[in-house]
Amino acid sequence: MKVAKFGGSSVASAEQIRKVASIIEEDRSRKIVVVSAPGKRNSEDTKVTDLLIALGETMLSQGHAEKELQAVVKRYESIAKGLELAPDIIETIENDLKERVSFDRSHPGKYMDQMKASGEDNNAKLIAAYFASKGMEAHYVNPKEAGLLVSDEPGNAQVLPESYDYLAKLRERSGVLVFPGFFGYSKEGTLVTFPRGGSDITGSILAAGIDAELYENFTDVDSVFCANPNVVENPCEIKKMTYREMRELSYAGFSVFHDEALIPAFRKSIPVCVKNTNNPQASGTMIIAERECFVNPVIGIAADSGFCTVFVRKYLMNREIGFGRKLLQIIEDEGISYEHMPSGIDDTSVILHQAQLDDEKEQRMIARIQEELDVDDVYVERDFAMIMIVGEGMHNTVGIASRATSALSKAGVNIEMINQGSSEVSLVFGIHQQDADEAVRSLYEEFFGSSNGSLE
Ligand code: ASP
Secondary structure (H helix, E strand, C coil), rough: CEEEEHHHHHHCCCCHHHHHHHHHHHHHEEEEECCCCCCCCCCCCHHHHHHHHHHHHHHHHHHHHHHHHHHHHHHHHHHHHHHCCHHHHHHHHHHHHHHCCCCCCCCCHHHHHHHHHHHHHHHHHHHHHHHHHHHCCCECCCCHCCEEEEEECCCCCECCHHHHHHHHHHHHCCEEEEEECEEEEECCCCCECCCCHHHHHHHHHHHCCCCCCCCCCCCCECCCCCCCCCCCCCCCEEEEEEHHHHHHHHCCCCCCCCCHHHHHHHHCCEEEEEEECCCCCCCCCEEEECCCCCCCCCCCCEEEEEEEEEEEEEECCCHHCCHHHHHHHHHHCCCCCCCCCCCCCCCEEEEEEEEHCCCHCCCCHHHHHHHHHCCEEEEEEEEEEEEEECCHHHHHHCCCHHHHHHHHHCCCCCCCEEEEEECCCCCEEEHHHHHHHHHHHHHHHHCCCCCCCCCC
């Protein structure tokens, strides 16, 4: 049995949903179909999830939002018409939305979650209806009824371990099961969504739950590329990579996969395959537990921007017991998480996503660091990018860091920070944001310049 998840662009229009149906008809071991909400049909389009966020926010601020509600209904209407479905499905969707907008608004996080989740939920109903109209035995499955239980943290759900036993029972059901991605239910029965892009997480949980032989993740590219194709011309395709490599690259800016999605599949050693809905014949990228790394110690180069560093200097910092803990405590008190913390003898930098640090928080944090830690200097610098070189083969290959720093120096990119995790599966360079594209291109040239288009 396989689980096949289809992302937003794969279910954005009637034409795309027809492709999904043929993919399922072609291989009946695709037992569970996990669907996103309709995504963008072209670069100017708006995702249904974003339309729903606008609808929810307008309701919260103004108490009515007829125009926003109709914008959502219209998207489904055009899909249903294109698929020649009977009009009652649109009635069902419109009634469902009307019911949701009138829910209790006293807890905005919960209110927004049930609004956002309707994108996937209604799409799953619509797609199940379409499959049935084609004579397939297909059933919509609600995550509550199936037992997908999650923690009660709006917009940031985590699966609860008991879910897996409930979900295993889906194996016994007949027909194709169409399951909405992106949300589950708390033990108290409240709907809670995963973070954005979280339908990937649902797919992975279901694959683990039914012990699938394969988790297929259908998107709109033939494979995962080893660098961003908007930055590097014709980057190599990755044919095989490990879970850890994918996780690191997703964390650092690869948008193919949600970075938390692999863990449930990984724990059960279920292989994951990234495939293209528009070209399902292409073999795609296999994500597995291990690979031979002799030929390509490095598998990919990612870049993510929007970081800042909190730089702190204090003479004899290295001898002061508890300095690091106190510094991190001040940051924690502002509700901020940190990404890296490279340190010297008398100085340390804490690297954060800068969106978490507004001016007010920054001033409060700096004042506390100055007063409570009695430092010689403290300041925040913004607009950094983190460039990450990823590859399982790096830890037993000599010279990767040296090749990387030479390539960056030849390109005139100033390195502000280097961090190599103890796993040695990645090497991170902090640089100024404006140099990010140039840095990626120079590293690509160094590590993949002579390869023939695909990485085994
Ligand atoms: N529709 C949700 C989003 O846009 C979840 C997903 O597509 O994975 O974030």
